[in-house]
Amino acid sequence: MITDRNGKHWYKVNLHTHTTRSDGHVSPEEAARIYRDAGYDALAITDHWAWTEDVPDFGGIYLMGGAEYDTGTRDGRAGVFHILGLGMSAPADCERGADAQTIIRSIKEKGGYPILAHPAWSLNRPSQVKMAVDAGVIATEVWNSVSAIGMSNRPDSSLLIDLYACEGIFLPLLASDDTHYYTGDCLVGATYVQADELNSRAICEAIRAGRTLATEGPIATLTREGDEVILDTTPADEVVFCSNIVWWQGRKQTADGGTRFVYKPAYDEGEFYVRAEVTDRMGRRAWTNCLKLD
DSSP: OEEOTTSOEEEEEEEEEOOTTTTOSSOHHHHHHHHHHTTOSEEEEOOBTOOBOOBSOSSSSEEEOEEEEEESOSOGGGOOEEEEEESOSSOOSOOTTOOHHHHHHHHHHTTOEEEEOOHHHHTOOHHHHHHHHHHTOOEEEEEEGGGGTTTOSOOBOHHHHHHHHHTTOOOOEEEEOOBSSSSTTSSSOEEEEEOSSSSHHHHHHHHHTTOEEEESSOOEEEEEETTEEEEEEEEEEEEEEEOSSSOOTTSEEEEEEEEEEEEOOOGGGTOOEEEEEEEOTTSOEEEOOOEEOO
């Protein structure tokens, strides 16, 4: 946990983890130990079609209950969806083979919060994501560590985030490990969540409200001051401001451990949102949520 200058608590969580209850390589107890020892405040166990309940103190870490539900074949053209259900009071009441809307509805009926997993891995087009958002998805992963390991080599969904935003789809961004192997897919991504309490409902409501930061390490905030966008960050060597405008001056900025970057949007050109990607000296990145300018 970190505390910001306003005294707000930001909890460090991994929201997508698999264990031996499905196809993960370690037990829930070992997964909890690994993430606890690395300084995470909460861990969501989201085994495939296997619900885990909340446990406030699971070996020294808050265990968020959940499950991962999937639909579709391997062909992205037909629609492949992997939906995390967090904060459910019971397993989602749906069968394998159910469509995405049914899965999302079933998660909500159990008091849960549906989250879109690895849209780049799944090749989720804007029209498909709009359907999922209309059904009730509250956030999406922008980074998914396991997708870089022997899968599709599409761990980073940031390009899709801009395509969604161009269609008016703005979702809070999350970085998750989707841990299976507990080697290169472990302790890479994290989401910091500004919540008033450390429990599943408070964390999920904060995610819904967009009080999140997706990161591999850097801590960054993006705000608007007058006609400028201000990025405050832990020391960074490169930042990129991304939006619906494909090029504008000041879009990419470099510094030797800079902590404050200023960008003036192209309002006259129709720039209507900005987000930032931060890279530190170790090559670790962070992705801010989209900041709407209208």
